[in-house]
Amino acid sequence: MRIGFLTPAELAPLDWAQQNGFGSIAWNRFDSSGAGPHVQDWLPFAETFTNAAGARNLRISAIGALYKNPLDPAQSDFARSVFHRAIEVAARFGIKTVSGFPGAVIELETHPKGGNPVYKPFENFLPRLIEFWQPIAQRAADQGVRIAFEHCPMAPYHLPIMGFNMLAQPAMWERLFSDSRSSNLGIEWDASHLICQFIDPVSNIHKFGSRIFHVHAKDAFINRSLLETYGICHPGVAEHRFPGLGQSNWAEIIHALLRAGYDSDLNIEGWHDPVFRDHETAPPIDIALSGTHRQAGQKLEADGLLIAKRTLEAFVPKSLEQ
Secondary structure, X not given: OOEEEEEOOOHHHHHHHHHOOOOEEEXXXXXXXXXXXXXXXXXXHHHHHHHHHHHOOOEEEEEEEEOOOOOOOOOHHHHHHHHHHHHHHHHHHOOOEEEEOOOOOOOEEEOOOOOOEEEOOHHXXXXXXXXXXXXXXXXXXXXXXXXEEEOOOOOXXXXXXXXXXXXXXXXXXXXXXXXXXXXXXXXXXXXXXXXOOOOOHHHHHHHHHHHEEEEEEOEEEEOHHHHHHHOOOOOOOEEEEOOXXXXXXXXXXXXXXXXXXXXXXXXXXXXXXXXXXEOOOOOOOOOOOOXXXXXXXXXXXXXXXXXHHHHHHOOOOHHHOO
C-alpha cells in the first residue's frame, strides 16, 4: 500500500511526486491522453509515461479511463473504445485496475401532481448497465485486469439526486454484485461520497471491502450549523476536503482496508478542497465560495497534497509500502 495522487500523463507531476516522497499515482484523464483511442500508434506514448513513472519508483495503481456517462447512447461507443484501449494498456504494463464512472440510463417521467420531470428509478435499468459492462468486464478478466467504478453521485449537494451515476448508492452496489457474474467488477472507493450521504465509511468497508479495487483518498466535512439551519440541500453544508482536513477517521479506514485484504494504493484526489487549492484557477462547481475572495492568488494545492500524505502515512505500515 503506497500513497500517491491522481495526475494526468505528464512528466512534471512525476518529478514532484518523487521529490516529495510519494510512491504511486493514478493515471487520470486517460481518454484524452496520448494513449487514448483517438491515437492509433499509442504504444510509444504509453511506454514513455510508464517508464518515466517506474524510473521514479512510482507505481501506477490504476488507469482512470473515463469519468462521463457510458450509458448515454450518444457516448456509449466512445466510452467502450476508451475502456477497451485502457484495458489493453493496463494489461501491457501490468496495471491491475481500470477505473471510471459506470454511467446511468436517464429516462424521465412527469410527476402527476406537479407536472415536473423526474428520473425513472435507476433500479429499473440495472439490466442495461450489466448488459453494457459485462462484455467489457470479460475482456478485462481475460487479460488479468479489474474494472473499478467510482461512486461519485455527480449531482447537486453531493447527493444521489438527478445525477448520472447509477452506483452512487451502496444499495445499487449490492444489486450489481448479486446480479452480475463478473467478479472483476468492483468499486473505486472514496470516503467523501459516503460522508456526504451520512454513510459511515468504515462500516461500508466492512461490508464491501472485498470489492474495493482502488481508493481515491478524499475527505469531506459536514457543516452541522448550516445543516441544522438550512437543511441538507444548501450550499456549503457538505464539502470535499483533503484527508486530514475533514471528518474521516483514516486510522480506522486503513485498518478496515487492510483487514479486508485491500491490495492497492491510496491515491489522493485533489482539486476539490475549498481552501487548499490554487485560487487563481476556476473552482470546481461543488465549491461554495464567498463573494470576497479572501484567498485570491494563493496556491495551496500542493500543500493540501502534502497534508494528506502526512495524514495517511501515519497509518500505512512501512512493510507494505513496497
